[in-house]
Amino acid sequence: MAEFTKEQLLERVNTNHGAEGNARVRAITERIVTDLFHTIDELDVTADEFWKSIAWLTRMGQTGQFGLLTAGLGFDRLLDIRQDEADQKAGRAGGTPRAIEGPLFVAGAPLSQHEVRLDEGEPEGEVFVMEGQVLDLEGQPVAGALIDVWHANTQGGYSHFFPGMKPYELRRRIQADAQGHYRFRSYLPPGYAIPPGSPIAELFTALGRHGNRPAHIHFLVAAPGLRTLTTQVNIPGDTYIDDDFAFATRDGLIVELEKNVAPVGYESLGVTAPFTRSRFNFVMQKAVNENEALPLTRMERVAG
Ligand code: DHB
Ligand code: FE
Numbered sequence: 001m002a003e004f005t006k007e008q009l010l011e012r013v014n015t016n017h018g019a020e021g022n023a024r025v026r027a028i029t030e031r032i033v034t035d036l037f038h039t040i041d042e043l044d045v046t047a048d049e050f051w052k053s054i055a056w057l058t059r060m061g062q063t064g065q066f067g068l069l070t071a072g073l074g075f076d077r078l079l080d081i082r083q084d085e086a087d088q089k090a091g092r093a094g095g096t097p098r099a100i101e102g103p104l105f106v107a108g109a110p111l112s113q114h115e116v117r118l119d120e121g122e123p124e125g126e127v128f129v130m131e132g133q134v135l136d137l138e139g140q141p142v143a144g145a146l147i148d149v150w151h152a153n154t155q156g157g158y159s160h161f162f163p164g165m166k167p168y169e170l171r172r173r174i175q176a177d178a179q180g181h182y183r184f185r186s187y188l189p190p191g192y193a194i195p196p197g198s199p200i201a202e203l204f205t206a207l208g209r210h211g212n213r214p215a216h217i218h219f220l221v222a223a224p225g226l227r228t229l230t231t232q233v234n235i236p237g238d239t240y241i242d243d244d245f246a247f248a249t250r251d252g253l254i255v256e257l258e259k260n261v262a263p264v265g266y267e268s269l270g271v272t273a274p275f276t277r278s279r280f281n282f283v284m285q286k287a288v289n290e291n292e293a294l295p296l297t298r299m300e301r302v303a304g
Pocket of ligand 2: 102104192216218
């Protein structure tokens with residue numbers, strides 16, 4: 001039979017002709033293709049509309065913007081909500097809330113013991129120190145915990161993605177001391193906006209949505225035997241704090257800012273005048289298996 005109805009075509013597309021394949025991939029693909037067939041039919045998607053969307057997806061891939069798409073359409077937060085639900089069912093409560101990783105992590109940032117300057121001695125904006133301890137759920141310090149921290153520059157750009165920035169600019173790794181203490185100096189980052197004129201911006205313009213994220217700082221915290229924590233904190237007072245394009249703002253992750261803190265004791269970070277400080281402890285759950293404690297980002301976990 002070479003002529004088929006739409007239904008017959010769908011059935012053929014979704015038929016596994018005796019080959020082994022991967023049952024999970026098959027089930028998910030079948031569902032997505034079926035839903036898309038129905039979308040095309042019910043919304044009467046034209047051939048031009050369809051091919052335009054394929055051309056757009058191609059440009060998305062070429063500009064490496066799929067990670068922005070998933071965040072902006074809520075999938076990153078959805079996965080966190082689902083993981084929170086699973087944790088609740090499993091009786092795994094407590095600790096610092098997880099938050100989205102975002103698509104802009106870069107592995108291999110310079111490593112320092114206990115403290116570091118992210119701003120590389122080129123002060124911009126408000127001098128900011130964030131400090132605290134890495135703790136377990138019992139409140140015990142996690143000696144030697146590894147903290148990856150990254151944030152945007154004054155123009156909302158991330159190094160390795162935004163032109164003109166130095167390698168690893170505003171990206172560092174800090175190994176906490178024996179008492180789990182860490183601290184770093186930087187400046188308060190501004191918000192972030194999706195790149196104008198990019199494929200992702202085209203979509204959000206068409207959707208009538210903005211592409212702004214409130215000011216935030218990303219963290220990946222890892223230590224042996226503990227569940228790797230991907231999170232981010234928000235700087236209070238940002239216009240978009242409750243209107244994040246990536247839906248990532250969470251209670252418990254909005255830091256408090258102490259203004260005009262005396263610089264005594266912060267000389268090693270080059271602080272000589274009153275500055276803005278935030279104290280924040282990272283509280284980590286126990287890992288229930290080795291996989292959970294791998295010091296990897298969400299993307300690195302699945303990299304081949
Ligand atoms: C996006 C940007 C971020 O800085 C982030 O943390 C998450 C998502 C984005 O452009 O999609
Ligand atoms: Fe970000």
